[in-house]
Amino acid sequence: MEFESLKDGLLSTVDTGLKYARTIDREAEFELYLYYRNRAEVDIDQGVVKATDGIEEGNAVRVAKQNSVSFASSSGISLNRIKRSINEAIASLTSLSVKDERFKGFCEPKKPGREGAFAREILDLSREELITYASNLVKDGQGFDRRIKTVAGSSSAEWGGFAVGNTQGLLQASRSASNSCYVYCMAVQEEERKSAYEYDISRERLINTEDLGETAARKAIDLLNAQKLNKTTVLPTIWEPNAAAAYIYTSFGQSARGEYVVEGRSPIADKIGKEIATPKLTILDDGQELSYPSTEAIDAEGYPQQTNTVIEKGKLTRFLFDTYYSRIYGTESTGNCSRGGGPFGSTLPYETSPLIRPKYFEVKPGSKSLDDIIASTDGQAILITDAPIGIFHSSVATGEFSSVANSAYLIRDGEKKCPLQPVSVSGNFYEGFKQLLELGNDSKKTQYTVETPSLLFDGFSIVG
Amino acid sequence: MLEKLQNSVKLGEKxxxxxxxxxxxxxxLRTLYRVNDTWKDILLKSRAGVGVTCYYGGASGYSYTPSENDKELEETVTRAFKMAKASANAVSLKLSFDKRAPVKSQNSDTFPIKIHPKTKDLSYKVDLVNRAVDNARESGENISNVTGMYGELYGRKLFTNSEDSMVDWQFELIDLRCTVTSKTESGNLVNGLGQAHGTMGLELFDTKGSTPEDIGKEAGAHAKEQLKARACPAGKYRTLIENNLVGVLAHESFGHLSEGDFVVIGGSPLTGKIDKKLGTEHASIVDYGTPNLQEFGGLWVPYDDQGTKANKTTILDKGTLKHYLHSRGTAQYLQQEPTGNCRAVHFGFNPIPRMTNTYFAPGQLTKEEALELLDTGIYAIQTSGGQVEGDGSFVFKAIRGYWVEKGEIREPLREVALSGNILHLLSKVEGATRDLRIYAGYFGGCGKDGQYPLPCGIGGPELVVSEVRFGGKA
Incomplete structure (x- = not known):
């Protein structure tokens, strides 16, 4: 397929598939989702080169009849593979007597939103250019300091799209292209190992590898000679954007999802309109900001993506919904239907039934620089520079987290001192938001579908 | 299909x-997912596709397609070759390997299960979930959510290469689990879990301890117990770690460090440490693709995705590092034998060194002796996952725990988080129980290099460790 004709091609196939489905069962409702993505990637790990160039494509069918719903998917978007999914989904429905009384039909047609930004040159990136990007990242990292022992660089380019249609008359498609690069450096000094990474991702321009290798190498070197904290205590913690993004994604990024709210697993389910954080906190979920990687004209069931305010000045204003859960809750969809899971998405998203995910969280910045925030702390505090490990395994239901910050510094009397050996940081996400003292002005787009500045919290337990 | 693969190999060579x-x-892949009284997911996924790796000048190029069409297979091979050729100039560390005798699989390589999931209709599996959920409700208290899940993954895996190997076997895995969320008087939510899984037939769910009723009751009872549990105190404690959580330690914190690709580039702290003492005599770690499933449970992986036959690899032997886990390329580079560990999560990815069933070897202690040896500390049980870093540091979540005093279990603790560095922890292992259990589920899996979720077996006995750091309330 070609990028220019991708949407037309997918829409035409969806239409044909739905017509076939109608011939099998005229009384049932059908939804057909097609996914196509062309992806090339080069990884250079300390001189070992692995390169991939392939096509991901697949289809997913939902069938509904008399309040029973079933799902089937298969690899490929040929009509034969689509027919296979349709027939499997119908077979499941026929052999099953379970009802979902809450199901009230598939998504109704609406005017789509807008697609995100697009840079044509991404489509023209050659294998050789991707290899050059990755090689440059590795070269820059390796040359920085003799203590940098391991450097891995990667670059990738992808383009594709999806289309969705249903027997309610909905027929929509969206397409996108993006490129990204990543460099990882490990500094080794005797038995001490410290690592850091940098990246660039864009849909509106070609990636820029300049300085990334050096910056990652410098960050890794700076973490060497780490000191032991040697205490169990409660201290203020400053979370730089990569770390703060993990915190936001794992807390409100999960508990604001409509399925957790409706199914009784969200600890903020009964808090709409209530103050759940300090008034300094405002969070949007933006599926329409042109530069965000997840911006599409429609969500994964065909509803227009939109901009939703989740928390405004500390008050919980909105949960995120797809059509199914919005109808149970008694509201409209917020355009947050997704396929594939986790902060990094999924390589076979068509295999996942529709679920709710934030499109892209944006935490509104404050006015202070990171240096000012550091200077504002009294006594001891901890600066966390990258996502602490373990934080993504926190329970949505409890809100409690326990993580270990491997990239951390001791702050004393408002000054950044030495790097620290791994410190355990634990607490409760929602109690933490009530003790959110400051937001920085250093907003950054992160890998975790969150744009956030640095955050200063009080009250977390520290073991080091 | 074998002929199409053979033609692809010939084209790549040409x-x-x-x-x-x-x-x-x-x-x-079939998933059934019930939340409270609603069937959230009744999924059937047909995942079929071809993956081709071309090696050229020390580089590997990989491409894939869901199509079985000859023209698209030719394009796939061409893409793989062009990617390898374009990358060759960037190679400074070559992972080439010598040709070997072709590998030919036998029908008997597939694990013989009694009741294959494809022989039972959907309503049979729906009933399994319903029975688990009903029993969870009966045994739980203040329940805000009950979730029942069933998963099955089975099908053909076919492989050939330039040596004319022909490997053809059936992958099999089933999983039934139940989670209960209950609300405490103060409004906090707590969880309980029950589960049974592995390369087994559906007869597994007729076995004592693994019936839907047992699974549901276990989930409900544990959530109920958690209602009265207190928060785990922060600090360092003597610890008894239960089998499932021991398996996560074996896989996540040590197993990944032993994977050949990580060792070759010097990224692993285990690089260059063969025959070095890293742990106590009670710490032995094994990776084994075809363990005794009837006795211990686990996953059946008779061949990896490079056609290498499964191996029993003792990685750590009584505290001494003995072997790494390999692809053919990393094995030759490090002058060891291939171990059957080159795996890919699906056809969209190139195979890389991954684990099969990774577990701590059992010791001699009974449960009572282990508690006595623990004396006073924390008994950490089950897991909801964890994360590791390349230096060996880890964080793992135990779903529940107990405070133990003078060898006696005293009171339940809420979800506890263990952290530390695996190399430090190995030097603190004081003993292992004699009961080995291996767990391998459909839900979740290993996520190395974005290849999530690859089914893997994890396990071990229970381990007594003299010092583990717990994150909790200071």
Whole structure:
């Protein structure tokens, strides 16, 4: 397929598939989702080169009849593979007597939103250019300091799209292209190992590898000679954007999802309109900001993506919904239907039934620089520079987290001192938001579908 | 299909590839997911596709397609070759490997299960979930959510290469689990879990301890117990770690460090440490693709995705590092034998060194002796996952725990988080119980290099460790 004709091609196939489905069962409702993505990637790990160039494509069918719903998917978007999914989904429905009384039909047609930004040159990136990007990242990292022992660089380019249609008359498609690069450096000094990474991702321009290798190498070197904290205590913690993004994604990024709210697993389910954080906190979920990687004209069931305010000045204003859960809750969809899971998405998203995910969280910045925030702390505090490990395994239901910050510094009397050996940081996400003292002005787009500045919290337990 | 793969290998060689591997997966994945009284998911996924690796000048190029069409297979091989050729100039560390005798699989390589999931209709499986949920409700208290899940993954895996190997076997895995969320008087939510899984037939769910009723009751009872549990105190404690959580330690914190690709580039702290003492005599770690499933449970992986037959690899032997886990390339580079550990999550990815069933070897202690040896500390049980870093540091969540005093279990603790560095922890292992259990589920899996979720077995006995750091309330 070609990028220019991708949407037309997918829409035409969806239409044909739905017509076939109608011939099998005229009384049932059908939804057909097609996914196509062309992806090339080069990884250079300390001189070992692995390169991939392939096509991901697949289809997913939902069938509904008399309040029973079933799902089937298969690899490929040929009509034969689509027919296979349709027939499997119908077979499941026929052999099953379970009802979902809450199901009230598939998504109704609406005017789509807008697609995100697009840079044509991404489509023209050659294998050789991707290899050059990755090689440059590795070269820059390796040359920085003799203590940098391991450097891995990667670059990738992808383009594709999806289309969705249903027997309610909905027929929509969206397409996108993006490129990204990543460099990882490990500094080794005797038995001490410290690592850091940098990246660039864009849909509106070609990636820029300049300085990334050096910056990652410098960050890794700076973490060497780490000191032991040697205490169990409660201290203020400053979370730089990569770390703060993990915190936001794992807390409100999960508990604001409509399925957790409706199914009784969200600890903020009964808090709409209530103050759940300090008034300094405002969070949007933006599926329409042109530069965000997840911006599409429609969500994964065909509803227009939109901009939703989740928390405004500390008050919980909105949960995120797809059509199914919005109808149970008694509201409209917020355009947050997704396929594939986790902060990094999924390589076979068509295999996942529709679920709710934030499109892209944006935490509104404050006015202070990171240096000012550091200077504002009294006594001891901890600066966390990258996502602490373990934080993504926190329970949505409890809100409690326990993580270990491997990239951390001791702050004393408002000054950044030495790097620290791994410190355990634990607490409760929602109690933490009530003790959110400051937001920085250093907003950054992160890998975790969150744009956030640095955050200063009080009250977390520290073991080091 | 084998002929199409063989043609792909020939085409790759004709284009100029020095070695070619081609594989075909034709897998069925079924997921049933009930939340309270609603069937959230009744899914059937047909995952079929071809993956081709071309080796050229020390680089590997990989491509894939869901199509079995000859023209698209030719394009796939061409893409793989062009990617390898374009990358060759960037190679400074070559992971080439010598040709070997072809590998030919036998029908008996597939694990013989009694009741294959494809022989039972959907209503049979729906009933399994319903029975688990009903029993969870009966045994739980203040329940705000009950979730029942069933998963099955089975199908054909076919492989050939430039050596004319022909590997053809059936992957099999089933999983039934139940989670309960209950609300405490103060409004906090707590969880309980029950589960049974592995390469087994559906007869597993007729076995004592693994019936839907047992699974549901376990989930409900544990959530109920958690209602009265207190928060785990922060600090360092003597610890008894239960089998499942021991398995996560074996896999996540040590197993990954032993994977050959990580060792070759010097990224692993285990690099260059063969025959070095890293742990106590009670710490032995094994990776084994075909363990005794009837006795211990686990996953059946008779061949990896490079066609290498499964091996029993003792990675750590009584505290001494003995072997790494390999692809053919990393094995030759490090002058060890291939171990059957080159795996891919699906046809969209190139195979890389991954684990099969990784577990701590059992010791001699009874449960009572282990508690006595623990004396006073924390008994950490089950897991909801964890994360590791390349230096060996880890964080793992135990779903629940107990405070133990003078060898006696005193009171339940809420979800506890263990953290530390695996190399430090190995030097603190004081004893292991004699009961080995291996766990391998459909839900979740290993996520190395974005290849999530690859089914793996994890396990071990229970371990007594003299010092583990717990995150909790200071």
């Amino acid at each position: 284009l100029g590839a020095e070695f070619v591997e081609a594989r075909f997966d034709d897998l069925i």
